[in-house]
Amino acid sequence: MQLTHYDNQFERKTFPITLICDHIYFQQNIGSIFRISEAFGVENIIFLGKDIPLTPRKINKTSRSTHLHVPHTIIEETSDVVSYLKDNNFEIIALEIASNSKPLKEVSIPENQKIALLLGSEIDGISDELLKISHQIVHINMFGKNSSMNVVQAASIALYEITSL
Numbered sequence: 215m216q217l218t219h220y221d222n223q224f225e226r227k228t229f230p231i232t233l234i235c236d237h238i239y240f241q242q243n244i245g246s247i248f249r250i251s252e253a254f255g256v257e258n259i260i261f262l263g264k265d266i267p268l269t270p271r272k273i274n275k276t277s278r279s280t281h282l283h284v285p286h287t288i289i290e291e292t293s294d295v296v297s298y299l300k301d302n303n304f305e306i307i308a309l310e311i312a313s314n315s316k317p318l319k320e321v322s323i324p325e326n327q328k329i330a331l332l333l334g335s336e337i338d339g340i341s342d343e344l345l346k347i348s349h350q351i352v353h354i355n356m357f358g359k360n361s362s363m364n365v366v367q368a369a370s371i372a373l374y375e376i377t378s379l
Contacts, residue, residue, distance in 0.1 A: 226255075227255045228255040228256075228257055229254070229255045229256065229257065229329075229376075229377055230257055230327075230328040230329060231254075231255075231256045231257055231258075231328075231329045231330075231331055231373070231376065231377075232256070232257060232258040232259070232260060232304065232328065232329070232330050232331070233247065233251060233256055233258070233259045233260070233330075233331050233333060233369070234260050234262060234295060234299075234330050234331065234332045234333065234344070235247060235259060235260065235261045235262060235333050236262050236263070236292075236332060236333065236334050236335055236339075236340050236341055236344055237262060237263040237334075237335040237338070237341075238261065238263075238266075238333065238334075238335055238336065238365060239263070239266065239267060239335070239336070240336055241267050241269065241272045241273055241276075242275075242276050243336065243364070243365055243366050244261070244266070244267065244268065244273055244276075244277075245272070245273040245274070245275060245276025245277035245281070246276045246277070246366040247259065247333075247365075247366055247369060248273065248276075248277040248280045248281040248284050248286075249276060249277050249278055249280045250366060250369055250370050250373060251280070251284045251373075252280035252283055252284050253280075254370075254373040254374070254377050255377065256284060256373070257285070258284075258285045258286065258287075259284055259285070259286040259287075260286070260287055260288075260289055260295065260298075261286065261287070261288045261289070262288075262289055262290075262292060262295050263288075263290065264290050266288050268281075268286075268288070292341060292343050292344065293343075295344070296343065296344070296347055299330050299347065300347065302328065303327075303328065304327075304328050304329065304330040305323065305324055305327045305328065305329050305330070305349055305350075306330045306332065306344075306347055306348045306349050306350075307321060307329060307330065307331050307332065307348065307349065307350045307351075307352060307376075308332040308334075308340050308344065308345055308348040308350070308351045308352070309331060309332060309333055309334070309340075309352060309353070309354075309368055309369070309372050310332070310334055310339055310340045310345065310351055310352075310353065311339075311353040311361065311362070312345065312351050312353070314351055315351040315352055315353040316350070316351070316352055316353070317352065317353065317354075317355050318352045318353065318354050318355075318371065318372060318375050319355075319375065320352070321350060321352050321375065321376065321379075322350070323376065323379050329376065331369070331372060331373070331376070332344055332348065333365050333368070333369050334365065335365075336365060352372070354368055354371050354372070
């Protein structure tokens with residue numbers, strides 16, 4: 215028999231993971247990022263960019279009200295995000311296909327370290343400025359003709375992998 219949301223037997227847990235959403239603007243993706251973040255116990259979400267559309271009515275459809283439970287903030291300038299990550303000693307992991315990226319399965323998480331998982335925009339991916347400060351750049355191996363996947367699908371796979379370590 216299928217369990218309800220209130221009857222599930224999953225352990226409630228928060229991980230020291232902050233998602234950095236680099237100029238992600240599609241509201242369906244923003245709502246889904248909240249939902250997957252709540253499901254995987256993400257501590258915080260930072261939306262990088264100007265005019266991030268956090269309109270609750272539109273986001274609520276995909277977030278299923280999780281935007282009310284996951285702490286989040288907007289930072290408009292990339293340089294401010296860079297300073298924040300460096301000043302707070304994050305292990306910075308970029309989820310991006312790059313010339314120097316390695317498979318996600320090879321990610322290594324230092325013990326007792328806060329993690330910043332960088333997610334790129336739907337159009338341009340992660341900015342070069344953020345890639346340059348990343349300690350690790352990881353990609354998800356894909357076997358079809360397409361060279362990318364939706365940012366939320368990729369985030370889901372990465373969060374599953376990172377929280378399983």
